[in-house]
Amino acid sequence: MEYTTLIVEDNQIALESLQRTIPWGQLGLRLVAVAENGREGCEMIRKFHPDIILADIHMPEMDGLAMMEAMEEELHDSRVIFITAYDKIEYASRAIKLAAFDFILKPLDNDELCKSLLRAAESLHKDRDAALESERRNAALRRYRFMSSLTSNGTFRGEDSFLGFANRVPEVFFLICVESGGGITGPVLQRLEFMETPDNLELVSTVLDGDLVIYCGLMEKTDSWQILARNIANQIAQSYLNQVIAVSGLHTDASELRTAYEEARQTLLRHIIYDRHTSVDFFGNQSMNSSKLTRLVDLEQVCSKMALRIDSLTSEQVWETVMEKSGGKLRIARIMLMFFCTKAMQEKIHTSNWADSADITVYGITKLETLESARVWLDRFFEELRKINVPANSALVRNVLEYVREHVTEGLVLENVAAMFYVSPNHLSTLIRKETGTTYRQHVINAKIAVAKQMLCDTRMRVEDIAYAIGYENYISFYNVFRKMENMSPTEYRFSKCGD
Numbered sequence: 415m416e417y418t419t420l421i422v423e424d425n426q427i428a429l430e431s432l433q434r435t436i437p438w439g440q441l442g443l444r445l446v447a448v449a450e451n452g453r454e455g456c457e458m459i460r461k462f463h464p465d466i467i468l469a470d471i472h473m474p475e476m477d478g479l480a481m482m483e484a485m486e487e488e489l490h491d492s493r494v495i496f497i498t499a500y501d502k503i504e505y506a507s508r509a510i511k512l513a514a515f516d517f518i519l520k521p522l523d524n525d526e527l528c529k530s531l532l533r534a535a536e537s538l539h540k541d542r543d544a545a546l547e548s549e550r551r552n553a554a555l556r557r558y559r560f561m562s563s564l565t566s567n568g569t570f571r572g573e574d575s576f577l578g579f580a581n582r583v584p585e586v587f588f589l590i591c592v593e594s595g596g597g598i599t600g601p602v603l604q605r606l607e608f609m610e611t612p613d614n615l616e617l618v619s620t621v622l623d624g625d626l627v628i629y630c631g632l633m634e635k636t637d638s639w640q641i642l643a644r645n646i647a648n649q650i651a652q653s654y655l656n657q658v659i660a661v662s663g664l665h666t667d668a669s670e671l672r673t674a675y676e677e678a679r680q681t682l683l684r685h686i687i688y689d690r691h692t693s694v695d696f697f698g699n700q701s702m703n704s705s706k707l708t709r710l711v712d713l714e715q716v717c718s719k720m721a722l723r724i725d726s727l728t729s730e731q732v733w734e735t736v737m738e739k740s741g742g743k744l745r746i747a748r749i750m751l752m753f754f755c756t757k758a759m760q761e762k763i764h765t766s767n768w769a770d771s772a773d774i775t776v777y778g779i780t781k782l783e784t785l786e787s788a789r790v791w792l793d794r795f796f797e798e799l800r801k802i803n804v805p806a807n808s809a810l811v812r813n814v815l816e817y818v819r820e821h822v823t824e825g826l827v828l829e830n831v832a833a834m835f836y837v838s839p840n841h842l843s844t845l846i847r848k849e850t851g852t853t854y855r856q857h858v859i860n861a862k863i864a865v866a867k868q869m870l871c872d873t874r875m876r877v878e879d880i881a882y883a884i885g886y887e888n889y890i891s892f893y894n895v896f897r898k899m900e901n902m903s904p905t906e907y908r909f910s911k912c913g914d
Contacts, residue, residue: 415442415468415539415897416442416443416444417443417444417465417468417534417535417538418443418444418445418463418464418465419431419438419444419465419466420445420447420449420455420459420462420466420467421445421449421468421469421498422448422450422451422452422454422455422458422467422468422469422470422473422478422481423446423448423651424450424470424473424474425470428470428520428522428777429448431597431776432522433445435524436524441528441531442535443535444448446462446550447461450473450476451473451474451476452475452478452480452481452484453475453476453481455469455476455478455485456484459489460485460501461483463488463492464896465492465494465538466492466494466495466531466534467492468495468497468527468531469482469494469495469496470496471496471497471631472498472499472616475780478496478498479496480522482514485549485618486764487672491541493515493537494514494515495516495530495534496514496516496517496518497518497522498517498518498519499519499520499521501826513593513607515530515537516530516534518530532638533777534664535860543787551876551883554879554881554882555823555873555883556578556579556580556618557579557620557883558620558822558823558865558884560618560619560627561580561865561868562578562820562822562865563579563671563867564620564622564703565622565819566626577705578762579618579629580629581616582633584617584631584633584667585666586631586632586635586639586663587664587671587674588630588639588662588663588664588665588668589628589629589661589662589671589674589675589677590626590628590647590659590663590677590678591624591625591626591627591628591645591659591660591675591678591681591854592626592627592628592658592660593624593657593658593660594657596829603619603621603626603872603873603874604629605872606619606626606693607840609646609649609650610649612642612851614634615630615631615642616630616631617631617646617702617834619633620872621868621871621872623868625679625682626650627678628645628646630642631834640661643694644694644881645663647661647694651693651694651782652661657693658682658693658695659693660678660679660680660681660682660695660696660697661678661681661694661696661697662674662677662808663677663697664679664697679699680697680858681696681697682695683752687821709780713746713749713753714753716735716739716759717750717754718753718755718757720735720754720757721757721758724758724799728791728796729793729795729796732792735835736751736754744782744783744784744785746784748779748788751779751782751791751792752779753913755795758795760893769909773908778791778794779791808845810835810837810842810845811846811849813835813846814831814835814842814856815850817834819837819861819864821860821905822865822885823862823883823884823885824885826858826885828842828843828855829853833885834886842854859895859899860883863886863895863899866880866892866896867900869884870904870907871912873908873912875895877889877908878903878905
């Protein structure tokens with residue numbers, strides 16, 4: 415990495431000597447400017463924001479120490495090396511207080527100066543590596559928290575739900591969902607990071623259930639938000655092939671985040687099922703003629719009746735009805751499957767434990783391309799029904815397990831979680847094992863790995879950062895647990911399950 419350097423020196427001979435005799439390129443440095451006093455130095459600092467400053471102390475108009483005091487905010491990431499012919503203790507004392515990197519006496523020894531410049535470059539490199547690592551990890555954590563907010567069934571508290579993933583609390587927000595026939599590839603996700611956006615807009619994106627989901631938070635209300643959403647969609651469309659882009663309605667309260675996601679996802683789902691030809695759809699804008707609407711109402715009623723009898727029907731019986739009413743047309747069959755499974759979920763969720771995988775299975779309707787695949791899909795949905803067709807756990811166990819799923823980045827020590835729910839650790843542990851057949855510790859691991867598998871499909875995130883985001887202190891521990899549960903490494907899972 416090349417670092418920029420500024421020289422501030424009033425002695426013309428010394429200035430020319432420094433320019434000519436220091437091997438800047440060999441040291442990984444680039445001399446961007448020179449100045450003859452502190453005032454000129456301030457101008458050059460504002461203009462070039464140099465990484466390293468080599469400055470004399472005793473200069474006319476403004477000395478080097480006064481320059482550093484005046485530019486303290488601009489220099490917080492820079493390294494300042496002072497050079498002086500005056501061996502005065504007060505100079506050294508002020509330089510130390512100003513956090514100068516080094517203090518070298520004239521006449522200068524080039525070897526000594528080069529060593530000091532190298533140390534300054536190494537110090538910058540170390541700090542910036544640490545800053546990049548921290549930035550990567552924070553980005554992974556924000557994406558996880560965004561994903562968690564979208565999948566959580568918990569109750570939001572005012573602005574709190576934004577604080578985990580958004581840097582600023584918005585006045586209004588909307589979500590965008592993108593489904594791409596070409597897949598959500600790494601290069602496309604990287605280009606998304608450099609998308610040009612207005613200063614009053616914050617974007618946070620994640621990959622969830624194979625689709626790209628983007629949070630768009632606006633710091634001020636505007637009537638032209640749909641124009642802004644379409645501009646974002648157009649930029650996305652330049653990077654994707656065969657994409658379908660769906661936009662939610664506009665929302666103001668953090669508690670509506672999940673609603674916005676459902677709106678965008680529903681819009682995406684209907685767009686694909688109804689075989690619409692626009693590239694961007696907005697929630698509520700999917701108009702259709704009255705004859706089609708009447709047919710849809712009829713199909714929905716048929717599916718609702720089947721859903722009411724879900725416990726007594728087989729997948730074969732449902733499929734026969736779907737084929738009869740759809741006339742063997744794939745698009746109509748997909749619409750009916752969507753209606754039926756949505757209604758079935760509404761029926762079951764109040765009386766049984768509904769696994770997250772069932773919701774993902776329902777969303778798989780959008781991927782159906784043949785009647786054969788639709789038939790296989792329906793069998794898989796009924797398999798999910800069998801998994802949950804047992805009495806629901808007690809309210810305490812449900813709430814604890816929901817808390818675990820929502821807080822996988824935290825320690826989740828049994829004693830601390832039990833205290834939050836005002837029960838003893840032993841009682842809670844025994845109750846969870848009795849009702850679910852699985853230990854509390856395994857539930858925690860399962861929750862972490864479930865989140866990790868989702869995050870692995872977002873190729874912007876390194877595996878090490880994912881481990882950190884879900885609460886593992888080191889990669890090796892995460893790797894061992896993941897390999898034991900999935901019979902493959904996290905990287906192997908990424909390439910085999912998430913595509914390119």
